[in-house]
Amino acid sequence: MSSVSESAVLLLSCPDRSGLVSRITHFIFERGGNITDLDEHASDGIFTIRVAWKMDHFSIEAGELSDAFTPLAREFKANWHIHFSSKTPRIAIFVSKYDHCLLDILNRHKAGELACSIEMIISNHPDLNSLAEFYGVSYHIFPITKDNRLQQEERQLKLLKASCVDTVVLARYMQILSPAFVQRFPNQIINIHHSFLPAFAGGNPYKQAYARGVKIIGATSHYVTEQLDEGPIIEQDVIRVSHKDSIKDMVRKGRDLERMVLARALKAHIENRVMTLNKRTVIFV
Amino acid sequence: MSSVSESAVLLLSCPDRSGLVSRITHFIFERGGNITDLDEHASDGIFTIRVAWKMDHFSIEAGELSDAFTPLAREFKANWHIHFSSKTPRIAIFVSKYDHCLLDILNRHKAGELACSIEMIISNHPDLNSLAEFYGVSYHIFPITKDNRLQQEERQLKLLKASCVDTVVLARYMQILSPAFVQRFPNQIINIHHSFLPAFAGGNPYKQAYARGVKIIGATSHYVTEQLDEGPIIEQDVIRVSHKDSIKDMVRKGRDLERMVLARALKAHIENRVMTLNKRTVIFV
Amino acid sequence: MSSVSESAVLLLSCPDRSGLVSRITHFIFERGGNITDLDEHASDGIFTIRVAWKMDHFSIEAGELSDAFTPLAREFKANWHIHFSSKTPRIAIFVSKYDHCLLDILNRHKAGELACSIEMIISNHPDLNSLAEFYGVSYHIFPITKDNRLQQEERQLKLLKASCVDTVVLARYMQILSPAFVQRFPNQIINIHHSFLPAFAGGNPYKQAYARGVKIIGATSHYVTEQLDEGPIIEQDVIRVSHKDSIKDMVRKGRDLERMVLARALKAHIENRVMTLNKRTVIFV
Amino acid sequence: MSSVSESAVLLLSCPDRSGLVSRITHFIFERGGNITDLDEHASDGIFTIRVAWKMDHFSIEAGELSDAFTPLAREFKANWHIHFSSKTPRIAIFVSKYDHCLLDILNRHKAGELACSIEMIISNHPDLNSLAEFYGVSYHIFPITKDNRLQQEERQLKLLKASCVDTVVLARYMQILSPAFVQRFPNQIINIHHSFLPAFAGGNPYKQAYARGVKIIGATSHYVTEQLDEGPIIEQDVIRVSHKDSIKDMVRKGRDLERMVLARALKAHIENRVMTLNKRTVIFV
16 A cells, blocks of 8 residues: 555456456566456356556566557457556545535545545535645636526536546535536546435435435435436445434435445555446445 | 243323322322332323232222222323233134244243233134144134135134134234224234334245345334334344345344244233334333 | 524433333423424434424523422433533544544634634644644644653643533544543544554554554544543444555545544534444444 | 356465466466456565366366476465365254254354354254254264363364264354364364453453443454464444443344354355465455
8 A cells, every 4th residue: 555666457247257366367467567456257158357466577568568568358358447556546526515424525535545646625605625725726707697507517627627537526516517517537437425325316415315204314325427316336334323313414324334444445546446337336445 | 931920010101290290109109008029200291101910908809999099180181001920812813824933922822921822823824733733722724815804804703703802913824804803902902013114024035135235134023004014013023144145044043033023022012011102112121 | 503592411221110201201391492303213212312402492591400300300310411512522632643533623613613612722743733724623732751751630620621511522632631630531533543443552553553464444533541442332333444555545544534523523523423322333324 | 157067266375476466366367267256465575365166177187286386386385275165064063952053053054144054953952953953964962071071172183083074063052062073173163252352362252241341243254273362353243232222232233243143154164265374364355
């Protein structure tokens, strides 16, 4: 984790066949990579793998690696990506007025739990500016109205592009992104929804949960797709409630869930432990 | 729990007002009852209470108690019931072919965890007869077809009535009861549904859960009402799943959830810890 | 919770006998109190109760209440205390260099989750000063050496007294308090220990846990007594670990546990839900 | 899981070095094995791996495989074992009078959750004979006194040997096995201890837990070594308790923990997911 040597991670899925692990690991071995962690699973004809290796004695440059691997991947008809520890994700955090998820991410980042760079915070409100300042992250305000949403998104996209942001975290951002925005970041926008999806999608999930009388409430972190609250689920967790808990108490208990679940999802994403497959995710632990 | 002295439990809800606890506990005290457990809560203008007391030195008979309490209850505009430890619930367990929930209940009962009498097991299949025999419970087979359902229910109801059954447990009974049957046992039919309701109501919940890619699966025990899977929830619990879990693995993991959740719901019901209020339940722990 | 009307809480334990609840609730009722929450339990000859009531129409002043209740309490041979919502706890937080527990408490307090006033932060290091400043709490540095410990404690005690602090929170304070200090705050110093006590008491619990190969690690919040890590336990929680977790990973996972467990313990303490009984605690939920 | 084709599992640990995964998977691939699941991890200079593959098109016989792999393993200085699905573990269950763990194992076995053969049940009491009979397993009674313990163990060992038993499960067997017995089954005797080890080792753990006032109780399944309750931990789990729970309630809640934890440990053992390493276990999930 704190190793200074460069490392790489391959995420790959393809139709299952004989020899896949052997050939992939041989490819890494013959170029001098030392595999530190490998998790592979095949079922229902689908092969999925995550391999991490140290590149200290690697014989080719990081830049050439993808080219070198392409023929193999093509032969396997694979979906794949190689990530390098030297190129950490660049993230932007979108917030509205709630501070709990934002604070959680900022402090975990400061503690060294999240190997990414937080490029900026974007909000439709000025409220969390001082928090951003305390952690030394730039804070950009884009007030959203019914009429200016698409223009503001255009400006946001320019800003994200200028900073080479590759991952967007919606840390209780109370706006719905347009399809055009979502399409720019496929499986790279992470949202936290304050319910145990698919239960209580949409607005006011705690109120819905209270009305239904559930004994357990949850939170769900998922990739954002064009269908609201229907993207691939990355992480979920739950907590018990009782008849003594008002909606307000659920909101309070839910805050802890939301920030924990979002932080775990973000950490998994950053460490390249998430693969998307048929609207579901594979999480390599 | 193992006390041989008789005890009573009052469950009561009513509009909140001053003096309710004082007057209720005074009523018990002046008749010689020693309160062992009391849980009261008032919010949103609703008062709910569960009081348990020992009747060793009680000055009036159990039979007269309800009459004596009626004037107070009327004044409070209360929904209420008094239960006596001497009159344990008489239950019937409905099953189809799965044995895990049935076995769990039978063995807990044998271990003294469930203070009820198991009057009979009713099934649409002969498969679990030997299990019933092993535990010494009578087993009645009512094959169900599209055409004979209502007649068979009539016969079942006669049998239940003849044995003074007051609580019906659907321990993975794969038939839907008719409204007429349900109405005969208001808040006294306990079902186990193999999902975290309201997510994945209806058939094949594990298949639905697999398709949606949830990271946690659940089970829900609830009272049966005329709306399928929409009755007041008594208990829920969950377990983690991963991409390595097939639907079959979910079914296996779910079995443990189902029997634990159903057993806890049944235990709470039997110990008069469940109060139904506006389609939700209050569980006194 | 957000009610502006004054409320009171009675915590009481005494030898069990008939009529206790009735007489206590009658005492409150005849003075105009409206009970909102009552939890009572009697077993093994010990009676424990927590009653909360609104004082809007109370006929006597808060100040006179304890005097008025004394005769009853004496008759019951009770340990008891009455707390008023108008007199919120005044707490001091002791820290060293770790910020996660401190930040958690400060932000929960800001969010309105903790009904107390945070009077000051005391530390043996300057590191967390800017965090204190951000939340507007005074920060006092008392460097501790082997030789000056008792003198520094004397100075700390003066400061605590000057601000009428009644509750001390050790939020990963890496010093052991002297018996003299501890005796000044009986059952009012709350510590967080980073293990599932009584397993792994003393130093380096994560290292101990790693060496033993446990599959679950925990954190424990307890009142501080003169015996290190042996005070009455208020709250505990756990999280799974695997062979892929290094000690460093345990420390990271443990941070979330520590702050959650400490926050829950502190909240229970502040809301007068904790009663100490024979070296154990009763927690009224 | 229900595949009828033969499969194999290799468990291996050795000092870490470059090329291990590649060479191991190449060994399997070039003999026609199709890898279905592989989990590898290297840290602190130790390499651990579990590989499972289908043997449908395997070019050599199962019997020759170990010989063929030996040169590689020797070069790696590895601890290793290859298991074949055709050779399922043969287990003996030791019990005293408690039935919950035994019943749980027998019924899971019947449901197809445990891919082993249950050769016999051994007990020092006749109590659970009818249960064994119901599931069609032979039941052998060896009454144990202070004086006959070693002789009875000798007789038990003969019986185990005659049935080629390789795994012994202590399902709440209330006797301590002699070192001589333990040495005959290194890392093949699985015990369930009714506490969260290392807390509350030895006798009466629930009584100890009650006295200490813990808020959570646990159960631990571990391999038996000559040091009582100190063997490598395979699985643990916990459940919350409150002040309303008597020791008797803890015993009841603990029963569910014990059987779940033991069943999971046994399942992991049977599926060759457990590797022992320096008094700790690696569990491949």
